[in-house]
Amino acid sequence: MNEQAAREVVMVRAIEAADHAHEILSEDDRRYASRSAMELAQWQASHAGSPVTAGTFLHQRAGQILKRMSERHAAFGPILRLPGALNLLWTGLPALALLAGVFLDRITDPHRVDLLSAPLLLIIVWNLAVYAGLLVWPWLPFGKPKPSGSGLLRLLSLGRTRLPRKLPPVLASALLAFMAEWTQLGRLLTLARLGRALHLGSALFALGAVLSLYARGYVAQYSAGWESTFLDTAQVHALLSALFMPAMAIFPLQGFSLADIEALRFGQAPALPLGGARWVHLYAATLLLLVVLPRLLLAGAAQWRVRRWTRNFPLDLEQPYFRRLLKALGGAPGTLRVLPYSFAVDEARDKGLSQLAARLLGEQARLMLRPSIAYGDDPREALREVKLNDSDATVTAVLFSLAATPETENHGALLDHLVRESARGIAVLVDESGYLERVGAQAGGPQRMAERIALWRQFCSFHQAPATFVNLLHPEAHPLDGGAGLTLSAAA
Known part of the structure; x- marks a missing residue:
C-alpha cells in the first residue's frame, strides 16, 4: 500500500487500540467496516482481474472507519489530510x-x-x-x-x-x-x-x-x-x-x-x-x-x-492486529508461541492462553506452549532448540508472572537475548492472576498491584520490550479485541 493508505490504516489501528470500551467505535461499526471493505476490495479486484490483497482490504476498511469518525466528529476531518x-x-x-x-x-x-x-x-x-x-x-x-x-x-x-x-x-x-x-x-x-x-x-x-x-x-x-x-x-x-x-x-x-x-x-x-x-x-x-x-x-x-x-510503504502486516483482521481473506491460521519463564502454566491458564491467541490472531489461531525456562538458566542454553526467526510462529511471547520481582541478571538477560536475536520482534506477557489472588483482597492490595505493574512496565521498557498485562484466569479482564494486540519490541 502507498503512504496515504498506510497512514490511514495506522491511524485506525491507534483508534481501535485506544477504544477498549467501544466508546467511539462500536462492535457493529467495526463489523460493518470489515464487511464493506471486503465487498469493495472484491469489486476492485474483479475489475482489475487480480486477487484481493491485504493492503487493499485494510485500506478500504480504514476508509470506512475514518469516514464514520468524520461524520460523528466535525473536528476530526482536517486531521486526515496531509499538511x-x-x-x-x-x-x-x-x-x-x-x-x-x-x-x-x-x-x-x-x-x-x-x-x-x-x-x-x-x-x-x-x-x-x-x-x-x-x-x-x-x-x-x-x-x-x-x-x-x-x-x-x-x-x-x-x-x-x-x-x-x-x-x-x-x-x-x-x-x-x-x-x-x-x-x-x-x-x-x-x-x-x-x-x-x-x-x-x-x-x-x-x-x-x-x-x-x-x-x-x-x-x-x-x-x-x-x-x-x-x-x-x-x-x-x-x-x-x-x-x-x-x-x-x-x-x-x-x-x-x-x-x-x-x-x-x-x-x-x-x-x-x-x-x-x-x-x-x-x-x-x-x-x-x-x-x-x-x-x-x-x-x-x-x-x-x-x-x-x-x-510501497513498509508496513509490517504480520503483526497480530493485522493478522486478526486478515483472517477474512483466508490463509493459514496464526500461531502464538509462548515461552514461560519460571512459570508453571496449569490447565486453567493454558486455556486462558488459547483464548488470548484466538482473540489476537483469529478463531483458528493455534497456541504453541514451550517448556518453562528455569529461573537463572542461561538464555542461550535454554533457547538452544528454539528457532526464534522461523515462520512457524506468528508471534513469539515470553511469559512472566507479576508475582515475581524483575531482575536484570535473570529476567533482563532473557529479554535482552530475545530482543537481540529475534528479527521479527518479541512480545512480553505479564500474568497478574497469581499476584492478584495473593494480594487482591488484602488491605492496600490495589496499591501494591499498581506499584508492581508500574515496576514491570518500566523494567520491560528499559529492555526495549514493552509489556502487555493479562489475566490468564480471566482473559476478558483486559480487552484486546479493539486492536491493542501484543506490543512487539523492535528487532535490534
Whole structure:
C-alpha cells in the first residue's frame, strides 16, 4: 500500500487500540467496516482481474472507519489530510537556496574576482566535508539510527498538528498515539525527503553562485587578484592547483603558473582587469564538478528512496492486529508461541492462553506452549532448540508472572537475548492472576498491584520490550479485541 493508505490504516489501528470500551467505535461499526471493505476490495479486484490483497482490504476498511469518525466528529476531518505546509517546505527550501546563491555576490566585491574567495572556498570545503561525513557517519557509534524520535522528526513527519479541543478524550488519546507511532514508522521516508531537499538545495545554492558570477560579469568588469597575510605566492599556487586540478583535467581551461599568481597579488602589481574571466570559468567548473553534480546524484538517490517508500510503504502486516483482521481473506491460521519463564502454566491458564491467541490472531489461531525456562538458566542454553526467526510462529511471547520481582541478571538477560536475536520482534506477557489472588483482597492490595505493574512496565521498557498485562484466569479482564494486540519490541 502507498503512504496515504498506510497512514490511514495506522491511524485506525491507534483508534481501535485506544477504544477498549467501544466508546467511539462500536462492535457493529467495526463489523460493518470489515464487511464493506471486503465487498469493495472484491469489486476492485474483479475489475482489475487480480486477487484481493491485504493492503487493499485494510485500506478500504480504514476508509470506512475514518469516514464514520468524520461524520460523528466535525473536528476530526482536517486531521486526515496531509499538511500542505510540508510540501511547501520540501519545494521551498531548494528554491530559497538558489536565491541565496544568486545573491551571494552581495557580500563580496561585485567588481573583483578574489582567487581566495572565502564564500566560494567555503562552499567547496563544506561540501567535501559533507561527503566525508556521509562515508564515515554510519561507522561511528553515535551515527547509528536511534529508535526514539525527536521533536524535529515529528514536525517533519506530521507538520504542526494540533488536536482540536472538541475531540472526545479517547479519540484524542488515540491520535496522540498515532502521531508517535507514525513518526517512527515513517522515519526513513522523512529522512529521505529531508536529504533530498538538503542535497538539492546545496546543488542549487552552488549553481546560484555560478550564475551570479556570470551574470555580474556581463554588466561589470572583474579584476582578478588575491591577498593574504599568512600565505606566500608558492603556497597560494599549490592551493589553487590542487583546487582546480579536477576542472582543468576535464575541461579545456587555461592553466596558470607561479608567475601568474605572483602577478595577480593585490598590492604588488596593478590588478589585471582582463584576467577575471579565466578564474570565473575555473571556479564555475570546480563548483560544477565538486558540488552541483555530486549533490544532484545524492538528491536523485534520495528521490528514488522517497518514490519507492511512498508507493510501497513498509508496513509490517504480520503483526497480530493485522493478522486478526486478515483472517477474512483466508490463509493459514496464526500461531502464538509462548515461552514461560519460571512459570508453571496449569490447565486453567493454558486455556486462558488459547483464548488470548484466538482473540489476537483469529478463531483458528493455534497456541504453541514451550517448556518453562528455569529461573537463572542461561538464555542461550535454554533457547538452544528454539528457532526464534522461523515462520512457524506468528508471534513469539515470553511469559512472566507479576508475582515475581524483575531482575536484570535473570529476567533482563532473557529479554535482552530475545530482543537481540529475534528479527521479527518479541512480545512480553505479564500474568497478574497469581499476584492478584495473593494480594487482591488484602488491605492496600490495589496499591501494591499498581506499584508492581508500574515496576514491570518500566523494567520491560528499559529492555526495549514493552509489556502487555493479562489475566490468564480471566482473559476478558483486559480487552484486546479493539486492536491493542501484543506490543512487539523492535528487532535490534
